[in-house]
Amino acid sequence: MSAAEYPGLPAKPGGRWKIWLAIAIIAAITAVTLAPGIGVDFSLDAIVRNWRNGAEKIGQLLVPDWSFFPRTIEPLIETLQMAVIASVIGAIVSVPLSMWAARLTNPNRITRGLVRTILNIVRAVPDLLYAAVLVAMVGVGALPGIIALVLFNVGIVVKLVSEAIESGDPGPGEAARAAGGTQTQINRAALLPDIWPPFINQALYAFELNVRASTVLGLVGAGGLGLLIDAVRTFYRYDQLALIILEILVVVVLIDWASAAMRKRLK
Template sequence: MMKTEWNQEKQTLKPLGHVPDPPSKFKHYVTALFIIGLLFASAYQTEATFEELILGLPEMAKLMEQMLPPDWAYFEPIVEPMLETIRMAVLGTTFGAIMAVPLSLLAASNVVKSKILFYPTRMFLNLIRTIPDLLKAAIFVAIFGLGAIPGILALTFFSLGLISKLLYETIEAIDKGPLEAMTAVGANKIQWIFFGVVPQISAHFMSYTLYTFEVNIRAAAVLGLVGAGGIGHYYEKTLGFLQYDRVASIIIFTLVIVLIIDYTSTKIREKLL
């Protein structure tokens, strides 16, 4: 029924005018080719081959065999370092988050209207983010010696970089209506920020902080590799002694903790926004 109607209509319609050519797909093909080329070039340069991967399979199986069953008794001695890892993440995230607030305000072009202020702030934040966590930790270990302090500092700066970046971009996207209204009531700059900006970003700020905490738990677990405290030290030790069953225990423990924290944090973040 529908079809015949459509056909009849089609016959009565005037012929179409000049139809523009559909856009060329050439660009997509070139992009695809470029990405494939890039993949092969990278593999060639790093001498990675599928052959090697397949030849390595039996080794992987052997390692898995040595890991199983995990050394269940080993959970007990790693509870304390695991708690230390969590504490490091809590402290690092908190300090970083607190410092991120003024910095992200300084980096936002709709709050600080002068380029002389917000460009250097952004440069500084970029610089912090460019240095990898492990390198930060290694630098702080060199300064403060082994232990949790360099780990906490590394996480503080990592959190600062991440939260500030997310936050200042959020600040730049806020509704400018309330800001205008606060200017109109005669608020000074600080009141303007607290009444116009802060309520618009506080939920985002909490969400970013929780997300950073999730990331920090995972980061904190490896910081011990460079001597910056936490569970990472035990990875190094057990791997060094080829105690793969114990490594398996640490991995399972870390996984459980990370999953619990990720799950809780995600749930809270869903409620926030």
């Protein structure tokens, strides 16, 4: 099937070597990450040794300890409280910040860059690390969890909403500017009405993420179901862990479903 056989046939596109180069790079990195000493040890003998013990624990997972349920109610409610409060505070804080971070609503390059840089840094740290540090700062309880979630929320909501503002219609803003409005008046009268739908959409999305995140924040002492996960895992009560996982599943799926239904109606 060469070009000589079929004179009209165009030559095969070049650049196949790039794919092989990419594969070679990936293989090289993988080899390093699996190398003994500096890599992830795939010590199969440890797995074989632990297999009996592990199989027993996994077996316990399949039989949840229902009698544990009453003790999980209060932490479960605390988890949801943390998620709701953090979502509300995060949403309120995000409105002005997203307007500062978008070009249409803030033409000043310096303040815009400053807000964006700070938020990029805030987003680079995972929520549980915030919680771990905050627990040491303000003590055990729901408060460090709420602050960690607020930081996490603001990072996401501001990024998504400011992107929505940027991709929005510049028309109303230009009209308001032509009519002699100041930037604050333009934002307030012409641009804010367009911001609400994406804002509510993203705030609800952040709430879904919060519910998921708030279930494990207690692992570092920040309140909620995570505290209980930590307790049952120290005693290897995997039957109780199974019940907690089931509860997380039910709550997360229900909240996702309700929030998705609400977001669909808002569109």
